[in-house]
Structures are given as C-alpha cells and as structure tokens.
Amino acid sequence: MTIDDLDTPALLVDLDVMERNLARMADYARSRNLRLRPHTKTHKSIALAKRQLALGAVGLTVAKPGEAEVLVEAGPPELLVAYPTVGERKLRRLMEVARRTRLVMSLDSLEVAEGLSRAASQASVRVGVLIETDVGLHRVGVAPAEVDALAAAVERLPGLEWDGIAFYPGHIKSLDRDGLDQIARLGETVGELAHRLKPRIVSGGSTPTWEHSHEIPGMNEIRPGTYIFNDRNSVAIGSCVREDCAASILVTVVSTAIPGQAIIDGGSKTFSSDRLVSGGEGHGEVVEWPGAMFSKMNEEHGFVKVIDKAKVGDRVRVVPNHICVAVNLEERIYGVRGRTVEEIWTVDARAKLQ
Amino acid sequence: MTIDDLDTPALLVDLDVMERNLARMADYARSRNLRLRPHTKTHKSIALAKRQLALGAVGLTVAKPGEAEVLVEAGPPELLVAYPTVGERKLRRLMEVARRTRLVMSLDSLEVAEGLSRAASQASVRVGVLIETDVGLHRVGVAPAEVDALAAAVERLPGLEWDGIAFYPGHIKSLDRDGLDQIARLGETVGELAHRLKPRIVSGGSTPTWEHSHEIPGMNEIRPGTYIFNDRNSVAIGSCVREDCAASILVTVVSTAIPGQAIIDGGSKTFSSDRLVSGGEGHGEVVEWPGAMFSKMNEEHGFVKVIDKAKVGDRVRVVPNHICVAVNLEERIYGVRGRTVEEIWTVDARAKLQ
Numbered sequence: 001m002t003i004d005d006l007d008t009p010a011l012l013v014d015l016d017v018m019e020r021n022l023a024r025m026a027d028y029a030r031s032r033n034l035r036l037r038p039h040t041k042t043h044k045s046i047a048l049a050k051r052q053l054a055l056g057a058v059g060l061t062v063a064k065p066g067e068a069e070v071l072v073e074a075g076p077p078e079l080l081v082a083y084p085t086v087g088e089r090k091l092r093r094l095m096e097v098a099r100r101t102r103l104v105m106s107l108d109s110l111e112v113a114e115g116l117s118r119a120a121s122q123a124s125v126r127v128g129v130l131i132e133t134d135v136g137l138h139r140v141g142v143a144p145a146e147v148d149a150l151a152a153a154v155e156r157l158p159g160l161e162w163d164g165i166a167f168y169p170g171h172i173k174s175l176d177r178d179g180l181d182q183i184a185r186l187g188e189t190v191g192e193l194a195h196r197l198k199p200r201i202v203s204g205g206s207t208p209t210w211e212h213s214h215e216i217p218g219m220n221e222i223r224p225g226t227y228i229f230n231d232r233n234s235v236a237i238g239s240c241v242r243e244d245c246a247a248s249i250l251v252t253v254v255s256t257a258i259p260g261q262a263i264i265d266g267g268s269k270t271f272s273s274d275r276l277v278s279g280g281e282g283h284g285e286v287v288e289w290p291g292a293m294f295s296k297m298n299e300e301h302g303f304v305k306v307i308d309k310a311k312v313g314d315r316v317r318v319v320p321n322h323i324c325v326a327v328n329l330e331e332r333i334y335g336v337r338g339r340t341v342e343e344i345w346t347v348d349a350r351a352k353l354q
Numbered sequence: 355m356t357i358d359d360l361d362t363p364a365l366l367v368d369l370d371v372m373e374r375n376l377a378r379m380a381d382y383a384r385s386r387n388l389r390l391r392p393h394t395k396t397h398k399s400i401a402l403a404k405r406q407l408a409l410g411a412v413g414l415t416v417a418k419p420g421e422a423e424v425l426v427e428a429g430p431p432e433l434l435v436a437y438p439t440v441g442e443r444k445l446r447r448l449m450e451v452a453r454r455t456r457l458v459m460s461l462d463s464l465e466v467a468e469g470l471s472r473a474a475s476q477a478s479v480r481v482g483v484l485i486e487t488d489v490g491l492h493r494v495g496v497a498p499a500e501v502d503a504l505a506a507a508v509e510r511l512p513g514l515e516w517d518g519i520a521f522y523p524g525h526i527k528s529l530d531r532d533g534l535d536q537i538a539r540l541g542e543t544v545g546e547l548a549h550r551l552k553p554r555i556v557s558g559g560s561t562p563t564w565e566h567s568h569e570i571p572g573m574n575e576i577r578p579g580t581y582i583f584n585d586r587n588s589v590a591i592g593s594c595v596r597e598d599c600a601a602s603i604l605v606t607v608v609s610t611a612i613p614g615q616a617i618i619d620g621g622s623k624t625f626s627s628d629r630l631v632s633g634g635e636g637h638g639e640v641v642e643w644p645g646a647m648f649s650k651m652n653e654e655h656g657f658v659k660v661i662d663k664a665k666v667g668d669r670v671r672v673v674p675n676h677i678c679v680a681v682n683l684e685e686r687i688y689g690v691r692g693r694t695v696e697e698i699w700t701v702d703a704r705a706k707l708q
Contacts, residue, residue, distance in 0.1 A: 007443050007708040041653060063654045083654060084608040086619070086667050089361050108611045111666045132611075139655055140609040140617055170652070254438040255494040257462045257486075263494055265440070269682050270707055273627045298524070299395060299678060300417045300437060301493055312465045313440055324653060328623050329682070331705055350705070351685055353624055354361040 001341040003334075008252040008315060009266040011330045015337045017246035018228060025210070025227050026055040032214035037061050037080055037203065039225030040071050042324045044349035045333065048228065049074035059104075061223045065090045066352025068097045073348075080104040080203075082166065082223065084112045084132065084140060090354065091115055095123035104128035106166040108142050113154050120159025129154045130166035130203055135189055136182070137171040144193050151197065164199030166223075170206050173277055175238040183209055187216045194218020208237040231323035232285060236278035247333075248287060248317035249326065251302065253310050262292075262310035264302040266318070272325035273297060284318040294318065355695040357688075362606040362669060363620040365684045369691045371600035372582060379564070379581050380409040386568035391415050391434055391557065393579030394425050396678045398703035399687065402582065403428035413458075415577045419444045420706025422451045427702075434458045434557075436520065436577065438466045438486065438494060444708065445473035449481075458482035460520040460557075462496050467508050474513025483508045484520035484557055489543055490536070491525040498547050505551060518553030520577075524560050527631055529592040537563055541570045548572020562591040585677040586639060590632035601687075602641060602671035603680065605656065607664050616646075616664035618656040620672070626679035627651060638672040648672065 003012065029036035038052045039061040049060055049071055059078030062068045068081055079101045085091060097103055098120070105127055107113055113129065120127045131150050134141030142150055147165060154162045167190065172182045186209075194202050194217060203221035205213055213222050226234055229247040234240045249270060255263040271283055283294045289307055296303035302318075304310070320326045327333065328350055335343035357366065383390035392406045393415040403414050403425055413432030416422045422435055433455045439445060451457055452474070459481055461467055467483065474481045485504050488495030496504055501519060508516045521544065526536045540563075548556050548571060557575035559567055567576050580588055583601040588594045603624060609617040625637055637648045643661055650657035656672075658664070674680045681687065682704055689697030 007441060009707050083619075084617075084666075086606050086608050087361060108609055109666050112608075134611065138612045138615070139652065139657065140611055142611050252440050254440050254466075255462050257488065257494055257496050258492045261492070263438075265437075266707070268626065268628060268679055269705075272622065273629075273679070274622060275627075298493065303493065312438075312463050325622055325627070329705060330707065351623075351683060353363050353620070353684070 002339045003250065003336060003341065004339070006250060006334060006341065008250050009270045010250045011327065011333050012248050012250055012317065013229060013333055013335050014246045015335045015342060017244060018335070021227055021230060021244055021246060022051060022055055025224060028211065029222060030056060033220070034213055035201070035221035037078070037221055037223050038228070039082065039223050040067065040349070042225040042228055043327060043333070044347045045345045046071065046074045046348050047345045049076070061225070064352055064354060065093045066354050067349040068094060070349040070352060072097050072100050076101055078102045078104055080106065080130070080223070082106045084108055086112060086115065088115070088119065091119035092123070095119050095125055098123065098125040098127055102128060104130060104163055106130040106132045108132040108140050110150065110153055113150070113157055113160065117157035117159050126159055126161055128161050128163040130163050130201060133165050133167045133193065135167045135169050135186055137168060139168070139170065141167065144189055147193060148197060164201030164203065165193060165197070166203045168206055169204065169209055172206065172209050173237060175208060179208065183212050183215065190219055191217030207234055208239045210239060226324060229323045232319055232321045233277050236276055236280055245319050247323050248319045250315060250317050253312055253314040253316070256310055256312055260306055260308055262304045262307040264304060264316070264318070265300065267297040267299050267301045269299045270326070270329060271297065271302070271318070271320050272322060272329060274322035274325050276321050284320045287317040287319060289316060356693045357604065357690060357695065358693070360604060360688060360695065362604050363624045364604045365681065365687050366602050366604055366671065367583060367687055367689050368600045369689045369696060371598060372689070375581050375584060375598055375600060376405060376409055379578060382565065383576060384410060387574070388567055389555070389575040391432070391575055391577050392582070393436065393577050394421065394703070396579040396582055397681060397687070398701045399699040400425065400428045400702050401699045403430070418706055418708060419447045420708050421703040422448060424703040424706060426451050426454050430455055432456045432458055434460065434484070434577070436460045438462055440466060440469065442469070442473065445469055446477070449473050449477035449479055452477065452479040452481055456482060458484060458517055460484040460486045462486040462494050464504065464507055467504070467511055467514065471511035471513050480513055480515055482515050482517040484517050484555060487519050487521045487547065489521045489523050489540055491522060493522070493524065495521060498543055501547060502551060518555030518557065519547060519551070520557040522560055523558065523563055526560065526563050527591060529562060533562065537566050537569065544573055545571030561588055562593045564593060580678060583677045586673055586675045587631050590630055590634060599673050601677050602673050604669060604671050607666055607668040607670070610664055610666055614660055614662055616658045616661040618658060618670070618672070619654065621651040621653050621655045623653045624680070624683060625651065625656070625672070625674050626676060626683060628676035628679050630675050638674045641671040641673065643670060
C-alpha cells in the first residue's frame, strides 16, 4: 500500500525520522545514565510503546487510568501515572493495573496519598509514589520546602513506597539566554532537594529542556513524550530542527472557489485548534507549498491562503502545531517509508479521558 | 444512576433544556414553513438524530462520508453531505449510503460534480445536488453570479438531480445593528438568486442567524447544529440565553497545591482549545463557582483561578466554549434530569474524519 491508497485526512509518520528520534533519545539517556520513562500521551499506541521499551525505556508514563489500562498491554516493567488521581473508582481500576506491572503514581497532596493508600491496602498491592514538586510552572506540585513532609507522610501510609520526586519544568519554553538561566535555577532547586532528601528517583523533563537533563544535579530520570514525532512547537521551542518532524497530516484540497485560497479537508476536528506556543502564526506548515499560510480553521475546513496553483483534488501534507492533541483526534497512524505505508498503528488510548 | 456515580470528565446534557431547545427549533421551522435538516456534527449520535427526526426534521446533515455511514442508521428520509466530497473511494462509500436514503450533496465545482456523477452512474443511483454559494464567509461556494452555470452543468450530468442552492452565512457573528444589516444584505443576495433560478430548495442558516431565516426571501430550509446543546459561543453571539445551554462537562479538582488555583481533570483533550468567537476570555464557565476564571489549559489540566475555597475531590460542571469540538473528544454523553442519569448516548460518529 502507498500513500496514494489512503483516504484523507490521514496521519502519516515518516518511519526514518521517527526511528532516528527514538534512537537519539535512547542514546542520550543511556550515555548520561538517565532512566528513560517516555510519556505515551503523544502516540497513545501500544505498538509504539513497545518500541520505546525495546530501545531501553525503563517503563512508560501515562496521565489517566484509562491510558494505564491500555498501555499496560505493552508490558512495561513500571508504569507511572504522572497525574494526581482522585476518586475511588479510578483507584480501584488502577489497582488492577498494579497487579500486572509496578505502578507508580505522582501526587501532590495528602488527600490523594491517603486515597491511594486505602485502595492499595484493600487490593493488597504496593504502589510507588513520586512527590510532584512545583519548580516554576505553578500547575501542580508542592513547593520544594514541603516535599519532606509529604514524603514522610507517604512513607507512613500502608501500601505505598516512596520512590522519589517528580517535576515538570513546562515554564521553560525556549533555549535562549533566559531559558538557560531558568535551567540553571532549576538545577539549584532540584540539586538542593536531591542532596537533602536523597530520593531514589528524581524524575523530570519537558520537551525543550531534554538535552540539558544531565546538567540538573541529582536528576536521574526523564519522561519526554513529543520527541517521538515532534511538531511545529518543538521546532519553535528549539528542542529539535524541522527535519526531526516525523508526523504530518495528509489532506485533500476540496475547494478553490475563492481566489487565492485552498480549502483542505481538515480543520479543528483534525488538527485541534492549538496555537503555536511561541505565538507564531498559522495552524500548520503545508510541506508542498512553502510560503503558504494555513491561516484559519473551522471544524472540518482548513483555509490556506496565497495558493493560486492549488487544484481540487491536490493532496498535501501538513505538519501540525501540536502533534499530541492531533493524534488524539485520529483513529490510526500510518507509518510510511518514502511513499510506502509499512505500518498501521491504532491510537489505542484515544479519548481515554477517565 | 446519578451524577455521583459518574467518573470524570463526563459530558452531561440537561434533558429538560435539550428538549426545550429541540422543540423550539422544530416549532420555529414548522410555524415558518421551513424545512429543518439539522446538522448532526454537534452530537454525532444516532439516538439524538432520531429525536430530531421524530420532531419533524425532513432529513439530517453531515460533513464527512464516515458520518453519513453512521447517521444513516437513524433512518433519515434524506441525508445531506454539506461538504465538497473529493475522491473515488469516498464517493463509492457514499453511493452505498445512497441505496439506503435519498443522498444529497452540496458542491461548488464542476470537478466535484463530475466525480459524483461518475460514482452515481457506476452505482446506478441518483443523487441530489445543492450548489454551494458564497454569501460572504469566503470559505467554500461559488459567487452568486456563477450558480446558474454550475446548476446547468449539474442538470446535464448523469445520475445527478439539481435540488437547489445551499449557503452558510458564518460571517455573521452577532445580532447587533451590523449583524442585522448583514442579514438584510444576505436577504437581497439570496432573494435575487431564488427569484432568478427558482430552485426547489434554498438551504441556509447558521447558529446566530437562525431566528431570522424566515426574513430571507426564498429560503425554505435551515440546517442548525449547535442549537440542540448550545454553548458559551451561542450565548456570546446572542443566538440563545445562558439558560439554553444544555451541555456541561463534569470535572474533579485534582490539585490545589498552588494557592488561589484549582486544577481540574480536563484540558485541551477534554474541552478542545477553541477560544470564544467573541474574543472573550476563558475556556469555559464553571457553574458552581461564579466569578472563577478557567484561564489556561494543558492537555489534561485545566487551570481555574481565584478559587480559594476549592478542595481536592470537589466536582464541578463547566459549560464549554464550543460544544461541537468537545463532544468529538468524548466517548459518551450522559442525559441527566436533575441529578439522575436517564440516558447514555454514544458519540457514534466521533473521529469519522474521512
């Protein structure tokens, strides 16, 4: 099967580029003696998670219980739910997962720790815990000074094992001088915590900062997600170059009735309406039309401007702004080499919101 | 089952409000002698399409072939694919749909009409055609002066029956004086076309303008979608009042570690990242917390500001900015009356992008 046999919109992944991305991160982690626990939110696919494990990942990361139930099928030695999980039903479901792999949960409150402890005790399983620490994003996480108390509380709770700390420096959105200064400050914060608490695991990372992980004192685990495919945001941030973008969405021109404009058969229900984090313009880069502007979207219509040469029926590829939310809208991912479709993966954990 | 038995995020629909919305539109169409062909993109559910048909809808509207294949199960007398459909495979699939209902396609180019004619002839079916006409949105549609020629071409093509014209005045985003002026100009354009071409069907409509449809000379069909649920955009636009918003998403507070902020367990993978069309702030209205600002989202995290009273485990409902893209992210819709869950609908045509 070739790309020509695919209907559109279709999410394509260039296998050469994806394999290079996977190998680069695996090599980096190995050479720097960092545990690699990839976040599967980007692909949500069991087959791709297995590839990450085969390349040396120590486990996998997910956000929601529904994702954990799906991704445990990849056979990870450890599965981290990097999200504060609230509610008895969800915790009961996770305890079933804990019978199949070593489950680790990140959390930032005594309430969540106590709920988890009750669920683990009732199910007679043991669950690892990472204390989520706020290092500047101000999303979740206790302040660094409060980690000690919560870790001590976790150690006292039955069914739980305190594994260490987790953080997510998502506030660092560039690698310019400001970004590097922020990474230096992050190193001071994390280094001080690691020195004081001597946690077994210091787990962090975000896409822009991944190549600086070995500069953070005490950090010994990374959880990158987007690196497998990359996207326009990754390029804008500086965490990869354009040639590292493996994913694009194949679309068809369906109307050229308005002069200077092509309407493509994908909009916000195909690409998501995520803008560039850098504030840049456009909803994606049209590979075949350099200089064209994907300027506007409705649910099923993409507006591409300054394209007088486009004809109804033309098929073009669009590199999306944010691949993680786009994958979540698709049923399948097509792995291509050149024009040949070599693999088809299902987005197994799509829409597992709970 | 009650709301308390649901895990979060969960998409709730207030049945009293939804039934009032459905009845209001059906009554309006009936009293003004307008055909009602609801766009199912908002709910993508066979069960809800059946309700619309039971209330007098003459047919249903969809965008993509995959939606047509699903929604034909609701048994519509007519099914309109309101989207220029390109590609032999898609057209072959639609011809199967045409064996089960009267299929009508809107299109704006001879290329698409010829492809459709070939597919219809090969399948020995007849397909209705509406000529998509640009009345100001500049998305798809031929200019009004070009409708005659394309309609004549369609009449000459085998397998096709020219039904009339379709337009979508999505450029009218308010009902203030400017909006009413635009509706008056729309009436002139459409009235002139209807007078000149005498089409059997003049199909138009968009959410903000629906109550003015009877003022457009010659218009005899409306295709509203959002009205079944409504959302913050509908209110901002003025096409309904806040009490007409039937849908909300039930979420749980999972972290209050940052003072003055609650993190809820839904982000851009639950609500979509669609902003308000009015340019207003926020990603949704938190029903239980008047004055709180749902200011920021990541994929699975919603940031709600100025909420000191929030506790981990609190459950609140959020009225989304744009319900159509939010429904497309969910697996199920829960129909509730008070706190009782009376009905559960699957989002049958979710992610049918092709």
